[in-house]
Structures are given as structure tokens and as C-alpha cells.
């Protein structure tokens with residue numbers, strides 16, 4: 001009988017470091033606002049080379065993290081060529097669409113940016129609002145009560161909302177013609193500028209909204225030089241809130257420039273409310289709840305042409321992306 005031998009030691013891979021990313025890893029956070037989702041990157045010193053290819057890979061829903069866009073938090077002083085008024089801000093939201101293109105603004109994104117800035121210790125909501133630099137100008141974010149009063153939303157001063165086609169466009173229903181797959185006829189669309197371009201199309205009933213196929217980009221004529229986001233809206237009526245405010249409600253689906261159909265678009269919700277109010281005339285409400293597939297946001301249209309957008313902003317995960325694996 002032979003004596004039992006000691007088991008051969010099994011070689012185990014070295015344990016990863018307890019904390020901190022490995023070399024070649026990118027620390028990211030995933031967040032969303034009414035399911036318009038983003039990969040957030042803390043690049044406050046402006047070191048990251050955020051190429052269109054890297055954006056596309058991060059946003060890839062199968063081989064990457066998956067998102068409608070990437071938000072880079074960077075000190076404004078590291079961003080060349082920002083608008084004059086933005087130079088006074090400390091933090092800049094560098095927003096990229098999932099296809100790698102640059103966009104001027106993102107209404108859901110700027111709320112999620114602020115939530116992330118709070119997490120990073122760059123903003124204390126108790127101390128006052130946060131001025132965020134964007135390519136469309138300064139956007140001011142503050143904490144607010146949600147529509148239900150049960151949780152905390154963020155409200156963004158969205159700046160001026162304008163109708164590039166002028167008010168004349170309202171007489172014919174719009175300044176564009178839009179063909180949407182799934183609808184038999186071409187509809188008028190109204191151009192609305194919220195710092196980024198939108199074309200709003202009103203549909204008669206909710207069944208039309210359910211029927212449209214937004215896997216295909218709506219065809220807009222004349223073709224906008226810089227592309228456009230297209231919002232399809234169905235007005236759902238008005239109600240009077242307990243404080244006497246008349247609140248309108250619309251349901252919306254959106255096809256975003258540089259992305260495709262998304263479950264929400266904050267600038268799109270503002271464009272939709274502004275268009276429905278413009279079509280409705282002087283009696284139309286100033287406050288609108290906009291129902292999107294991913295939830296509800298609230299838009300307030302002010303007499304001076306500016307708008308506020310309120311809604312949730314949620315951070316759901318932190319991760320380290322292996323950049324070598326991402327590009328494999």
C-alpha cells in the first residue's frame with residue numbers, strides 16, 4: 001500500500017485588484033431618464049479620446065454596454081469652441097448619439113448628467129441649481145418634486161424654443177411633409193428648435209401611433225440640412241389640477257437623429273408640447289405631460305418662449321469596460 005500523495009496544487013489566475021480599473025479599462029456608469037439610456041464617463045480633465053468608433057462600441061447593445069448615447073463629463077475649460085455664454089460654466093455635457101455623431105443637446109441626458117455630477121461630488125443640489133454647459137448653451141438643473149410627489153425629479157431650464165418656419169407654418173399645419181412607414185399618407189410636420197432640430201407630426205388617434213414603423217427613419221421633405229428628430233404625437237386632452245393649473249397631455253413616439261426609435265426624448269417632449277400648443281392657439285395649456293414608451297415627463301412653456309423640462313434621472317450600474325475586448 002502506498003501512502004497517499006499530496007494533491008497537486010492547481011494553478012489559479014491572480015485575483016483582480018480589490019478596487020480600481022485594470023490598465024486598458026474605462027470606468028463607466030449606466031443611467032437613464034424615462035428609459036432614454038446613456039453610458040456616462042467621468043473625464044473631467046479631458047483626457048479621453050472619445051472617437052465615434054468608441055461611442056458606437058460602447059452603445060452597441062450586444063457587444064458593448066448598450067445605450068442611446070454617451071455623455072462625457074468634462075471641465076468646460078478643456079472644451080474648445082464652446083458658445084460664449086457657456087464659458088462661465090464649470091462642467092460641460094459632451095453628448096454623442098449612438099451612431100457616434102455629436103448632438104447639441106439632450107434633455108433627458110442633462111438630467112442624468114446632473115444626477116451623475118451629484119454622485120461624483122461635483123454638484124450639491126441643496127446648495128442651488130447646477131449650470132451645465134452644452135453645445136446649445138447653458139442648461140440649469142434643479143431638484144423638484146415628481147408629478148406624483150413620491151420621488152425627486154430634476155427640472156431643466158431648456159432655453160428658448162423656436163419655430164424656424166415662423167408662425168406662418170401653422171396655417172398649413174407645418175413647414176415640412178413627413179412620410180412615416182405604416183401610415184398611408186404623408187403628414188405635415190412642424191419644425192421646432194430646442195437647441196437641436198425636431199419635426200413634430202400630429203396623428204389623429206392612438207391606434208395610428210401604435211401602427212407606425214419607426215425601425216425606418218421617417219422621410220422629411222424638404223430634407224433638413226443637419227437631419228432632424230421626428231416626434232409623432234397624439235393629443236389626449238386637458239385636465240385642471242388641484243391648484244387650478246390646466247394641464248394638457250400628449251402621447252408621443254420618437255425617431256431620434258443618430259439613434260433610431262428611443263423610449264423617450266426630452267428635447268423631443270419639449271418640441272411636442274410647443275407644437276401642440278402652437279397648433280392649439282392662445283387657449284392651449286402652458287403645462288403638458290408627455291407620455292412616452294419609457295414613462296412621463298412634464299413640460300412647462302413660459303410666456304417668454306422658454307421651456308422647463310421635468311422628469312426622473314436614474315443611475316443603475318457602474319462598470320469597467322475592457323477596451324481591448326470592446327474593440328475585438
Ligand SMILES: N[C@@H](CCC[C@H](N)C(=O)O)C(=O)O
Pocket residue numbers: 036097102103104105106107108109196197229256257258259262264265266267268
Ligand atoms: N434623447 C435626447 C436627444 C439626443 C440628441 C438627438 N438624438 C439629436 O441628435 O438631436 C433628449 O432627451 O433630448
